[in-house]
Amino acid sequence: MVASDRVPSATAEVGPVVLDAGDLTRALTLISHEIIEHAKGADDLVILGIPTRGAILAQRIAARIQAAEGRPVPVGSLDVTMYRDDLALHPARALGPTEIPSDGIDGRTVVLVDDVLFSGRTVRAALNALHDIGRPRAVRLAVIVDRGHRELPIRADHVGKNLPTHRGETVRMRLTEIDGVDEIVLMREGGS
């Protein structure tokens, strides 16, 4: 997730669009159905997105699950800024919203949603943040893009697309709600 949030340096050049709006829609549909199938319905599900883009994606996934199952599924957001291991390395950042559904997460299956899975450090932070909020029965991870280069023993349960990348590249997701367009682009650092 980090990668998509960072401002690209001046030397970054915009690369190819790796997922367009149609691909993103299909990825979300696929992930939503996998979540339902694995949960055998949507009884104890809570969908939590990691701000900023993960929270929007969580809303879209929850809407799809509701359409398929015919009843609403609790959805919210989980900000992990204060749990990051690089917190002290940057000036303090603005916090994202944390909105936990009113019934809480105790005893439920929490599905964490993020846009891009990279080092795994964001997910590590999210697991710690969840621990302070309650005790879920299980935690699952859904990401639109898995770009590899894990630095921690973390894997996703539901992946929209596996995307081989170089470490120096940046995967950037844009969403209609905040960027005016649905697409995922690969940006390459100049000169590397």
Next chain:
Amino acid sequence: MIPHLLSAADLDHEDAVLVLDTAAEMATLSDRSVKKLPALRGKTVVNLFFEDSTRTRISFEAAAKRLSADVINFSAKGSSVSKGETLKDTALTLQAMGADAVVIRHGSSGAPHRLAEAGWIDGAVVNAGDGTHEHPTQALLDAFTIRRHLRGGEGDLSGLRVTIVGDVLHSRVARSNVHLLDTLGAKVTVVAPPTLLPVGVEEWPVTVSYSLDDPLPESDAVMMLRVQRERMNAAFFPSAREYSRRYGLDQVRMDMLPEHAIVMHPGPMNRGMEIADGVADHDRSVIVEQVANGVSVRMAVLYLLVGGSRQPEPTEVIV
């Protein structure tokens, strides 16, 4: 974000809204089972209080502890300060102990500024009230409270009319509030007897009124200041009774306010003096809520000042 919080005037519009937005996130913590965040784990916050204060010190202490910081309380009474230690030597001691933030309250205006600018310490300095100068976190919590009630908890305070009543001359709360409310776009009226207005008040971005009854029907929020008996070494008004008559908020004046208006007081209150009993406990009095919001706002300030690196962000970010 600025490196220290010395004056409410140091905050520009963007920073002020950032503090309020951050405080709003901090406030959600009170609904959780574990009321603690790890943002300041391993950091040391020193509460350096040269002046008596209970609520501000406790509020800062709670804020720092909820962010997992180690807190050291240092009060001048019974410390080496009462043996004649200077501010500089106290500061060097704190530096040697590795304080990441120093929250200072001092009877002399400008003491926090001296502490921040003299180069004695590396940590962030937060002004928790200096003399009759400023009390920026009080202004932030007041703005947060107003925003929550009258702006749905978002954005700034543009267009709101806030009336500040009482001892403006000695009030650091009033000074900080005037700066911050102006930055956030509110229109401020100060009401006081002429003897309790500072020289140069005409330069402030405020309207001055000597009568409380005039601005009340137009006010969205009324902030009553405490009559500070300890700072009054001269006769600023004829009698307490007369002050209360002319500048106290009683039920009759309360009825002059618009339906949605809120009543605020930074505490501690002199019930029956600047605020009537019934008004202090009224539905539209948000005085108790101000205390709760104080913790959230101070968490936001501490997080933004010392939660991240104290070095400016490099232009190129390493992923």
